[in-house]
Every structure is written in C-alpha cells, then in structure tokens.
Amino acid sequence: MIALKDIYRSYALPRITVEVLKGINLEAEQGDFIAIMGPSGSGKSTLLNIIGCLDRPTSGRYLLDNVDVSTKNDNELAEIRNRSIGFVFQSFNLLPRFPAWKNVELPLLYGGVEPKMRKQKAVEMLGRMGLGDRSDHKPSELSGGEQQRVAIARALINSPVIILADEPTGNLDSKVGREIMEIFAELNRGGVTIILVTHEMEIAGFAKRTITMRDGVCYSGCA
C-alpha cells in the first residue's frame, strides 16, 4: 500500500548540499503499525514528511495506494494529504481560537463537505475519542491528553489510508502517553495503518514492527 523506492532527499544550502535521506526503501501493508526510531538528525522527520506528502523526494519513487506521488504538484499533494493522510503531531497543532469540533472538521472543510454534515461527523468522532462532552471546548480548556485525542479525531475524520504520528506522546506524561498509545493500538486492531516516530522504546513496543534510522539510511527493519 505504501512503497518507498530508493528515496533520496537533499537540501541545497548556499555552499554545500546536505543529504538527509540516502536511499530509503520501505514498504507498508494495510493494517501495519510501524515505529520509526533513531537519534536526532537521522532523517526520521524528513522521511515522515515525505510519506505525509508535505515534502517531495529529490529522487526515488513513492507509491501511495499504487499512485506515484513523487511527481505531483503542490495542489495535488494538498488533495492527497486531505483524502489519504491523517497527521498527529507532538505539539498537537490545534487551532487555539476554535472549539474542538471546529478543529476536527478542518479536513472536511477542505474536502468540500457541507457544514451540517461536517459538524455532525466531527462531534461523532469526538464521541468515539471519549470527548463527546468536550466538543465546544477550546484547546486551552483541555488537558494535554484530551488535546491529543482531539488531534487524533481530526486525523481520523476523513478515513485516511494512513495515520502519521510524529512523537505523539512527546509532550505528555507517561501515563497519558500510554493511554494515547492504547488508542493507536485499538485503531490499528480496527484496520488503520499507522506509522509513528518516537525516541522511546516503550512507545515503540506498541508497534508491530520497528525500523531504525541512522545517518539517513535505514539501519534495521526495512524491507
């Protein structure tokens, strides 16, 4: 379902070119749960950005649902992100001015769903995350764990092909972090494909398989 073939990503700085990814090969099937580990600067986030269609590889092919997305333009990538990918970030990245349900409905807004339908689905999804009574609260009125659950609801609202989580427990204490990971595990048991980046072995333990990155190459776990 996801196939990365010989992915390179380099950044041209004024005098030197920095190679961040040096030939990554990775495949993931429907229902996979992959944890990407590795020290800082090993290229984890860059890899996740490419998988999330926020970035394009310098060379190599990336097939998402058998579509080559490495050659798509900005607008096409935006559409793919909207339809096929759900993001969960370390710092939640909710819009502070809006109540929870408005944050959750954002992907539907850009997917062209009409307002009434959007609110209904958003509130329903918040209910599934156990936040049925919090849908009118703004992020600042929610705890860290609740905020991350809002973010997960937002990631799920469009029924994406894959959920990408960049250190989703990094800003949470370990108890709440485990609760969040339970949610991911539960979603995965329901068939949702998940790729997450983490530093912590305990978090990686929730995944079905772990790959390790070092200096822009896949050190272990890749196909």
Added chain:
Amino acid sequence: MDAREVLSLSKDALMSNKMRSLLTMLGVIIGVASVIMLVAIGAGAKTYIHRELGNLGTNILIVVPGKTSTKGGIHPPSASTIRKLVYDDAILLRKRARHIADAVPIILGSSKVKYLNQSRDNNVVGCTETYFDMRNLSVEAGRFLSNSDVESKRKVCILGRTVKRGLFGDKNALGAVVSIGDGKYRVIGVMSKKGVTLGIDFDDIVFIPTTTAQELFDTDNLFNITVKVKSAAELGPAMEEIRQILMKRHANKEDFTVMSQDEMLGVMNKVLGVMTAVLAGIAAISLLVGGIGIMNIMLVSVRERTREIGIRKALGAKNKDILIQFLAESVTLSLIGGLGGVLFGGMVSLGVQLFIPYLPMEISWWSVLLAFFFSASVGVFFGVYPARKASLYDPIVALRYE
C-alpha cells in the same frame, strides 16, 4: 468553501482581535468619511451659489462701463476717453433690443439718511420700477417705485429693513419724510427681509428713482445697466444685440462690457468643481494610508498565524484556500471600514446641515459609491501581497514555526 464560510472564517479571525481590527478599520473609516464630507461641502457650496444667484433673479445681464477683458491684459488708463454709460443708453436698449424684457439704469451712491435725530450712512441705489421684479425683491409694506415716480423724478424712497429699523424702530415708516443728502424724501415702502446675498446686504439699502438719483449725486454716469432677458435661450442673442446697439451709440467703440450672471455661475462652478476634486483627492490619500495600515496589519497577522497556515496546509488546504482566507479578511476589514466611513461621513454631513445651516453640505451619491468601491479595492490591493505571502508558506517550515 463557499462565500459564506469564507466570510465566517474572516469574521472569526477579526473578532478574535477586536481592538486591532477596529483600529485598522479606523484608517479606512476616516478616509472614506473625509471623501464623503469634503465632496459634500463642495456640492453644498455649488448649490448655495446657485440658490443665491437664483435669488437675485434669472436670465440677467449686466452692462458695465469700460472694457474689462476677461482674456487678460490691462488697458492703458488714458488711451482713450471712456464714454460712460448714461440713462439714455438704458432707454435705448429698452426700446430697441428685441430679446430683452427690460433694462434698468442703476446709479449707486452713498449718502447720509436722516429721520428726526437718527441718522446713518447708507448705500443708495437709483433704479426704475422693474428692478424689484428682476431681482426677486418685494415690499413688506407700501409699494415699490412706479413708472410715474421715475418719469416725474419724485423724491420718494423705499427703505431696506435694517435701514427702517435703524431710523424708525418699531414705528410706522410709511408716509414719513426722511432726508437723504440735502433732499427730503417720502417713504413709500419698506422691503421685506432678503438678507445677505453674495456679500451684498439687501436689507441695508435705500432705493430711489434713477432720475432722482441723478440729481442727488449730480451725475449722469450709471453704475451699470441691469438687463432682464426674456428667456434663457435668448441670453446669447441678447448679449450680441446689446453690444451692437450700444456700439452704434458709442461711435463704434466697445467701451462697455456685457456680463452674464450665468457665465459667472459657470466660472464659479468650474472653480468649485476643481476645488472639490482636489479636496476629494487629498481625502483619497488618507484612504490610501488606511490601505497601507491594512497591509501592515495583515502582514503581522500572517506572521502570527504561520503555524495555523502550516496546520491548514497539512490538513489539505491548497494555496488558493489560504490566499482566499487572508484576502477575505483584508477585504472584510476595508469593506466594514468603508461602510463605517459612509455612515460616519453621512451622519456628520447631515448633522452639519441640521445644526449649522449656513455651512451648506450636500451628500452626493457618486461620492458615496466611489468611496465605498475605492475602499473595497484598497482592501483587495493591499490584501493581495500579505495573502499571497501566506499562501506560499512551505507547510513543513510553517509547522515548525514557534
């Protein structure tokens, strides 16, 4: 996203920073309001002058002695003996010119006017019986000059209201005898209130027959000949006719000038038009400054919401969506500002009309529309740059922005 949702988005954004939005709008409000007010003053002044000149009668030509060319240049004072306009010139015009209703020879002088122990220095106007109708004047008590008053050089006078009050107070003036210069004049009428028109206080004048004035001031020279033309269409032919009749009498020398009140009105209109345009232009500059204020605030806002832009893009917003969102905000700012300016400017103009009647203001619809659409386009023009900047943010960089 349809228009309604875009609007509700910008409403949310603007409401979340009310003070800032209000101050930004203030620039546009002041700009639009001043355009509307200044144009209203210009339009009001135009109407004022029209009305004042209308008060002094329509289709009027004035013949004055001497050639005053409007084409510039000063004629040498002693190049030729300038022949004065005299009483008979007016009589001739009245007889010969086919396009005119009447010609009134006017003598202007000033003299001491006395009644009992009250006396005042007054302008004295010598005229004939048709002058009052011509100038839209009327008497409050008594009557105006008659043809026989003029023909028989009767020593009668009509007093302006101020003169009457000064000499007689509340007493009846009709039939009383006042002395003007060294002659005795019977008061046959008191004028009704006319007020100051174009700088002339018509209430502070004493009217006597031209023929009597000739003796009082011991002169044949007329101040002017005031001519009433039969209709507006005949103004041109009448001017030419008067010129020819008088030139024949004046040995083919054009030593007089025929002026049309409407011509003067036209010149004033032009001057006022230019003045209004200049004022509106200056006001438009403040609108421009308001627009720059919008751009400034939008740039700050885009910077502040970098992360929001990143989030929206990660969730599937296209560049176009972001562009529209921010553009809608600046246009909303400027439109609400424009609307506020229209209301504010309109209210001030109306208030001035109500409370300061002598300062004429007239709101013109074109200025309202112009100011409004100008403010809308200011919003678009100054909003495009910040909005475009926002739309081109790289989502990865924007998401990492603290």
